Each structure stands twice: as C-alpha cells, then as structure tokens.
Amino acid sequence: MQTKTLVTRWLPNEVIEKLQTVSRVTMWPEVDQPISREFLLREIEDADAVLSMLTDQIDTICMENAKKLRIIANMAVGYDNIDVREARARGIHISITPDILNETTADLAFGLLLSVARRIPESSVFLRQGKWHSWSPFLLAGQDVFGATLGIVGMGRIGEGVARRARGFAMRILYHNRTRREDVEERLGVSYQTFDELFRLSDFLVVLTPLTSQTHHLIGERELNLMKPTASIINVSRGSVVDEQALYTALFQKKIYGAGLDVFEQEPIAKNHPLLGLDNVVALPHIGSASIATRTRMAMLAAENICAVLTDRNPITPIV
Numbered sequence: 001m002q003t004k005t006l007v008t009r010w011l012p013n014e015v016i017e018k019l020q021t022v023s024r025v026t027m028w029p030e031v032d033q034p035i036s037r038e039f040l041l042r043e044i045e046d047a048d049a050v051l052s053m054l055t056d057q058i059d060t061i062c063m064e065n066a067k068k069l070r071i072i073a074n075m076a077v078g079y080d081n082i083d084v085r086e087a088r089a090r091g092i093h094i095s096i097t098p099d100i101l102n103e104t105t106a107d108l109a110f111g112l113l114l115s116v117a118r119r120i121p122e123s124s125v126f127l128r129q130g131k132w133h134s135w136s137p138f139l140l141a142g143q144d145v146f147g148a149t150l151g152i153v154g155m156g157r158i159g160e161g162v163a164r165r166a167r168g169f170a171m172r173i174l175y176h177n178r179t180r181r182e183d184v185e186e187r188l189g190v191s192y193q194t195f196d197e198l199f200r201l202s203d204f205l206v207v208l209t210p211l212t213s214q215t216h217h218l219i220g221e222r223e224l225n226l227m228k229p230t231a232s233i234i235n236v237s238r239g240s241v242v243d244e245q246a247l248y249t250a251l252f253q254k255k256i257y258g259a260g261l262d263v264f265e266q267e268p269i270a271k272n273h274p275l276l277g278l279d280n281v282v283a284l285p286h287i288g289s290a291s292i293a294t295r296t297r298m299a300m301l302a303a304e305n306i307c308a309v310l311t312d313r314n315p316i317t318p319i320v
C-alpha cells in the first residue's frame, strides 16, 4: 500500500483491519503506556494519517516532522492535545469522535454525582476496613440528590444527557452556556442562569465545558466561593478547566461539600496528590467514555475518518 497510518496505542483487530483496507498500519503496541515521544516523532515522519489519543501531544514539532500528514484522527471528543492552528496552517484535517460517547459519559457524570452525594466509595472503604461496628443514625450520612438543584456548566449533548437523567431524580435543572440553548430549555425543562448565579444556586455543579484558552481555570477561588457549603462539583471535562489548587483549598476548608473528579490537571494524577487525601473527593482515572462498546465505536469512528481522508473524501466528524 502507498499510504501509512500511525496508531498511537494498541487497538483491537477490527479497527486495524478497517484501516488496512486503505493503508498500511504501524501501531504502538502498548495498551497502558502512551507512545514514546521518540517513536511518535520517528514514525509520524512518513505517515499520511495518525490515529491519536488524548495523551499524545500533537504539537508543532510533531507536525514539522510529519512530511505527508493529511489527518489527525483523535480518539476523543476533546482535542486540546492537538495544536489546531498549526494543523490548519498545514492543511491537515483534524477529526474527533463526538456524539457516540454522550450517553456513556453522562452515565459516569451521574454516577460520580451520586457517589459524592451519598459517599458511596467512602462508605465501601469504611466497611472493608472493619470500621462498621453498629448502625448509627448519622453514619456516613450524605446529601440528597432527589429534588436537589443541578447546575450544568457547558450545555452540549453530554449536558443534555445529564439533564435527562436528572429529570428522573426530580432535580431542578439549571445551566450556563456560551450561547443560550432555548431548544434544550423547551425540550428538557432546564433554565438558563448567568455564570455566577449558577454557582450560587446549584447543589451539584457538573462541569462539561471543553478546555480552550478561554476555559483554562474557568473555575477558581472566586467561583468556588460562590458555591453553597453543601454543594459539590463534578468534573468530567478536562482537569485544567478547574484550578486544582483552589479546589483543594475549598474542599480542605469545607467551603464546599465534595468533588467528583474524572479528570485532573496532570494525568495520571500522582498517588500522593493532596486531593487524593481528602475523604470528600471521589477520584477516577479519566474513564468518562470508558464502556467497551463506546470505546470500540470511538476507535472505529477514528479509523473511518482516516479511511475517508485517505480515499480523498472529507472526514466524517471533523472539528468545527
């Protein structure tokens, strides 16, 4: 075959077979280890396509090395790991895997919300450590989800999924978005709030806004100070949307009730990171879209985007 695709992490056979219908494939063989920079820079040199992960920095140096690159197909909906301006200047397509992960990610956001509110992981650890000596009226008592106020920061399709789930819990649902979503307001009975009001009113604040230069540390000390002491924050977007130092302080000083975090400023988060020492934090290793079915579909869609571009068509799901 004339063309070459670089796959930056081990992916199942069906995905590789799909790519092989148009291209020869070089794959980084590790499942749990990101591609080494050296391997990436070497193998991207003569690649026509790269199927990348959110752990790969596809930056200027990378693109300067890539003499033939036509598409960066990121297996994620976020693409803050890619230098978009550089890719655009070089006429390289960027595709992502939107929509197919909405429901899976909304499930996890809601799971985190319930876990924080009802202290589920903490209670499980308590029991396993042999600390359960008697039923007691306020033992591990948490916050009610049913009937509480949910605030969604960033009302995209994942936000809609979270709102639909929240309706089942009779929650009052508020949101803030760059552009008002009257269609969603009508369809799902959610109300638009100013950014600050959303922080003041919410019992659970779910962060879903993508990471851009405008949303870096969008939520910091000022915003956390607006929250109720009984309120919790759930982040399934990108760690750097929240100022982690300010979040730690707010949680440590009990200015807010809890946090459910699937994402961190530095991933993987260090074992001794101060946030992990707090009982009111539920922390997960960036598994928002990690169901077997969804991750397989994401990998397949990334492969389909590559197939499209390498056969002179437009990508199916380009960034907009």
Ligand code: DGY
Pocket: 054, 075, 076, 077, 078, 079, 101, 237, 286, 287, 288, 289, 290
């Ligand atoms: C994404 O697709 O950006 C998610 O964070 C992956 O789980």
